[in-house]
Amino acid sequence: MHILDNLHQRGLIQDIVKEAALRALMSQQPIKVYCGVDPTGDSLHIGHLFPFLTLKRLQNAGHKPIVLVGGFTASCGDPSFKSAERQKLPLETLSQWSDKLTQQLTKLLSFEGENAAQLVNNKSWFDNMPVQFFLRDIGRHFSVNNMIKKASVVSRLNNDKQGMSFTEFSYSLLQGYDFAHLYNTENCQLQIGGSDQFGNIVSGIELAKRLHGADVFGFTQPLMTKADGQKFGKTETGTIWLDGNKTSPYSFYQFWLNTSDDDVEKLLKAYTFLPLSDIADVMAKHQHAPEQRLAQALLAKDVTCLIHGNAAFNSAKRISELLFKGEVSALSKEDFTQLSRADIKTVVVNQSQHSLSDVLLQGKLVKSKSQARQLISSNAIKVNGSTRQTPLLTKADALHGKYALISKGKKAFCLAKIN
Structure with a gap:
């Protein structure tokens, strides 16, 4: 050809x-x-x-x-x-x-x-x-x-x-x-x-x-746009950079992994070097079982490996899987360092004890302290993967002596740096 x-x-x-x-x-x-x-x-x-x-x-x-x-x-x-x-x-x-x-x-x-x-x-x-x-x-x-x-x-x-x-x-x-x-x-x-x-x-x-x-x-x-007409390459938090210090490999990987079903075939053709026949095969599998997101996983792997290398891809994939499973304690210090450069809001805690409601509010997980208290009391907030009902965040919550990951559901996070 x-x-x-x-x-x-x-x-x-x-x-x-x-x-x-x-x-x-x-x-x-x-x-x-x-x-x-x-x-x-x-x-x-x-x-x-x-x-x-x-x-x-x-x-x-x-x-x-x-x-x-x-x-x-x-x-x-x-x-x-x-x-x-x-x-x-x-x-x-x-x-x-x-x-x-x-x-x-x-x-x-x-x-x-x-x-x-x-x-x-x-x-x-x-x-x-x-x-x-x-x-x-x-x-x-x-x-x-x-x-x-x-x-x-x-x-x-x-x-x-x-x-x-x-x-x-x-x-x-x-x-x-x-x-x-x-x-x-x-x-x-x-x-x-x-x-x-x-x-x-x-x-x-x-x-x-x-x-x-x-x-x-x-x-x-052509100008690369999403199926909804929006300019491709922008997120709510800003531009997706190739520099790992500006957009962490984890955030880079997540960007591609969250590609919509309407856009994934176009992006596989434009951003990967997979043969067109291979792309057709994976899209056929994707159409049969879109919930498995096979096409998005392949796109995220190929582009992340191309820009950041296999090791960074493996790390980003592992972090994503551990967060989804709620196995936060298995994250390494290097993983937390990468998360601190990601699109996850980081809240610095300088006290031995700190209001969890304040952290949720500063971390943009809630709109008010009353909402924070309601979520805490209804077991909807987790700290390091475990449900938290007590209203305080303490030094004992710090993994690797520094980090605590607060989550609301499976996709909303903020990171507390406990000094």
Whole structure:
């Protein structure tokens, strides 16, 4: 099967430029393909992961990936469908974030072998670029008349409260030059990105043609959304990050495990490397017995192992099973440390005795102390897996000398750190 057919069947291509010619070229020889990301934070999140997994699929098919970290473009800010200009950040911060993203990206792709991945940073060609060259040799190829008609620009120009700066307006030229530069220096012939990047990708294709007579290609991927229309990758507590210190492996695992039945097949196709036939088999089993959540378990395992490794997956799975069974005393000190970084509210207790009602209220398990007292008296609250009717939390409740896990039902928890 042609790699483009596989990507189409997985739902990973939205818009593609000159598909027939690209298909023929990829059938003849391996090509270089790039995907870029600006270091706008100190970690990638699972939305970033989507196109870079596609880059890995292309590498697995024999093509050569180039990862571009936008150390320069991050200082300008991509206005594509953004409601406001990106906050200006210190260059030192951008450099640090570039290094952190680089570390994460190098774990996703192979940097060895005949089609080893390459890593580049556009600071290396923009930092010393003369303004005269940018205006004369790049800017002359872009029509302002056409640029202001782009949907991403129009939405900002029509916003009386938040217009668009010249810095942002120039972003399309910068990203366009990235592609032209990578074609000229690396013979890179394909760029991929999210659906919001289509205009910038087309700009790069046109600039490469005008500067170097190049015939290059691009495709975008659809915006990943849930079946209910909500943006994928967000929870009530925030973004799902790849950095285990920002989103613990346990929380990461739980996110995928809690995928809805309506979304799980789409996510198996987009976020795992399982053959389509294997996905069809597990979905058939899932349809027969959805209560077993076999598809969700497979999704959570594959993605957690990919990002955090087998050991972290095994730990997250074990913590989940122990919490479900109520066997809290079996959790290790390291397990509690991971839970303290999870989406479980942590309450610090600095007294030898503390009101359990206060902990429940601070831990967001109840809305009032009267509700807390009612739940305690009706045996609905457990401390470390055991029903608790006494109204106090004491040092004797601390497992490993520090932690107590309070639960309401099987899925609502808060963690008390007893000092």
